[in-house]
Amino acid sequence: MTAKNLPPSYDNIARHEVFPELNHDERARYNFLANLNKHLAHVSQGNAIAFEQRVQPKFKEEHGRDFKTKEELGAAMAKDQHYQTWSALRRSTMEMRQQAGRSMTYRQAFALKKRVDKLNEGKDSLILDDSVQVPPYLLAVDNHLMPGSYHTELIEGDVANAANYDGGLFVTTAGLLGKYSDGGGEAIAQWLKNNHPEFAPKRILDIGCGIGHNTLPIAKHYPDAEVVAIDTGKPMLRYGHARSVALGYDNVKFMQAEASKLPFEDESFDWIQTTMFLHETGGKSIYNIMKEIHRCLKKGGITMHIEQPQYTDDMSLYEKWIRDWDAYNNSEPYWSKMHDIDPKELMEASGFNGEHYMQIGAQAVNDLDDGTQKADEPEDHGRSPIWNVFGVWKK
Amino acid sequence: MENSVDYIGIASNKPKGARPYFFDDPAVERVMNIAMAIGMELGVARERLDSLERILEEKGIMTRQEIENYTPTSKKIETERQQWHSEYISRILRIIQQEMEQMKNPDKTLHEIADDIDKM
Numbered sequence: 001m002t003a004k005n006l007p008p009s010y011d012n013i014a015r016h017e018v019f020p021e022l023n024h025d026e027r028a029r030y031n032f033l034a035n036l037n038k039h040l041a042h043v044s045q046g047n048a049i050a051f052e053q054r055v056q057p058k059f060k061e062e063h064g065r066d067f068k069t070k071e072e073l074g075a076a077m078a079k080d081q082h083y084q085t086w087s088a089l090r091r092s093t094m095e096m097r098q099q100a101g102r103s104m105t106y107r108q109a110f111a112l113k114k115r116v117d118k119l120n121e122g123k124d125s126l127i128l129d130d131s132v133q134v135p136p137y138l139l140a141v142d143n144h145l146m147p148g149s150y151h152t153e154l155i156e157g158d159v160a161n162a163a164n165y166d167g168g169l170f171v172t173t174a175g176l177l178g179k180y181s182d183g184g185g186e187a188i189a190q191w192l193k194n195n196h197p198e199f200a201p202k203r204i205l206d207i208g209c210g211i212g213h214n215t216l217p218i219a220k221h222y223p224d225a226e227v228v229a230i231d232t233g234k235p236m237l238r239y240g241h242a243r244s245v246a247l248g249y250d251n252v253k254f255m256q257a258e259a260s261k262l263p264f265e266d267e268s269f270d271w272i273q274t275t276m277f278l279h280e281t282g283g284k285s286i287y288n289i290m291k292e293i294h295r296c297l298k299k300g301g302i303t304m305h306i307e308q309p310q311y312t313d314d315m316s317l318y319e320k321w322i323r324d325w326d327a328y329n330n331s332e333p334y335w336s337k338m339h340d341i342d343p344k345e346l347m348e349a350s351g352f353n354g355e356h357y358m359q360i361g362a363q364a365v366n367d368l369d370d371g372t373q374k375a376d377e378p379e380d381h382g383r384s385p386i387w388n389v390f391g392v393w394k395k
Numbered sequence: 396m397e398n399s400v401d402y403i404g405i406a407s408n409k410p411k412g413a414r415p416y417f418f419d420d421p422a423v424e425r426v427m428n429i430a431m432a433i434g435m436e437l438g439v440a441r442e443r444l445d446s447l448e449r450i451l452e453e454k455g456i457m458t459r460q461e462i463e464n465y466t467p468t469s470k471k472i473e474t475e476r477q478q479w480h481s482e483y484i485s486r487i488l489r490i491i492q493q494e495m496e497q498m499k500n501p502d503k504t505l506h507e508i509a510d511d512i513d514k515m
Contacts, residue, residue: 331505
């Protein structure tokens with residue numbers, strides 16, 4: 001590994017009025033973790049070597065055939081020492097990142113809440129609704145190992161986990177999503193601007209917005225549009241709204257609502273977006289959500305969904321299996337089954353015409369890219385900011 | 396204390412789902428996790444020391460011998476330093492707290508949750 005692969009220092013992250021305060025040690029801890037993540041992407045390459053050089057040949061010798069299923073391949077790899085070491089280190093890194101973030105945000109939980117409340121007070125662009133239920137697929141698991149997930153409130157008006165999410169994305173992705181961690185939203189907004197300059201959405205819906213980090217670039221590129229960002233987690237909405245106000249946005253509304261029961265009229269949006277959201281839903285819900293999207297989308301409108309690459313027939317069994325690591329070991333359990341779905345079939349089952357289906361590749365727009373990030377970078381499956389975008393125009 | 400939470404305990408909480416272990420012996424995993432956390436804290440201390448030494452050097456303020464001879468000069472300083480150790484130990488022994496939380500509240504595996512979720 002060369003110095004070319006150093007992640008940007010945490011001091012490069014963009015602050016705003018509700019961003020948590022990090023002391024010297026907390027910043028240093030994040031610097032260590034970003035470097036460790038970067039390092040483990042290299043260690044990960046050893047899994048392919050172990051697979052090709054010893055795991056696969058041994059299986060073939062014993063069974064007289066190649067692996068037929070991911071489960072079979074996984075059971076054999078689970079016994080490999082390199083895989084064990086890499087997995088244990090990666091799991092440990094994710095846990096350390098959560099602990100570092102939560103010790104930092106919960107020590108200032110009340111101060112954060114106060115700053116958020118001050119910006120949110122009296123604003124009608126934040127709409128919380130106690131009747132909205134957190135869906136069972138979110139209650140079943142703490143996605144990506146964040147204890148308490150998006151909805152838990154340990155104090156009244158809690159925003160600490162939302163602030164933890166905001167501050168930690170930069171660490172998990174080693175800064176590859178840019179200084180506001182908004183490289184995904186920026187990529188999709190730029191793609192639409194460049195490829196469909198005539199498209200002028202008046203009303204845009206972002207489902208599963210979290211802290212709105214991928215919503216704001218959409219609001220920035222379409223300043224005349226009314227952007228509605230929904231989520232079921234109160235801490236995320238409170239923090240996301242305050243963050244949006246702090247960053248100077250006045251065209252984004254944050255609203256507590258559930259994706260499979262959208263509280264909107266038929267054909268009321270020109271563009272409905274999800275970004276890294278669908279893999280955190282569930283096997284039945286994903287179809288209900290897509291049907292709701294079809295109902296709420298205007299004719300002539302577009303819906304797009306950013307996800308990691310789908311598992312297609314031409315993807316090797318090994319790649320499907322290594323991409324599954326996060327599903328079971330980084331607690332994103334629907335990840336595996338979601339990536340097995342044919343997205344075109346999902347859209348058609350939800351009422352869309354498959355003739356207008358499209359699929360594009362997208363890469364994060366990284367405003368911190370100074371040319372020192374690219375050389376000799378191995379693909380870190382499940383983490384690299386290289387995405388699949390699928391979508392459809394409603395005609 | 397009013398307006399404070401047990402952030403040290405909260406920070407080390409276990410997420411939902413039984414924790415996967417990768418080594419044949421979980422003891423190896425436990426020790427490795429502790430070692431990694433210590434490794435991180437050494438990195439943190441090293442960065443802080445580096446900041447300190449550079450500032451002192453730039454300002455021509457202090458000698459290394461003065462640092463060598465320092466002892467706390469008040470109860471407040473002593474308490475601050477002990478509090479730091481307490482948090483430090485909780486941080487590096489995170490995995491043991493999580494195993495105890497799992498013993499107290501046995502949790503489903505992620506494979507079981509994935510199957511549950513597939514039906515939701």
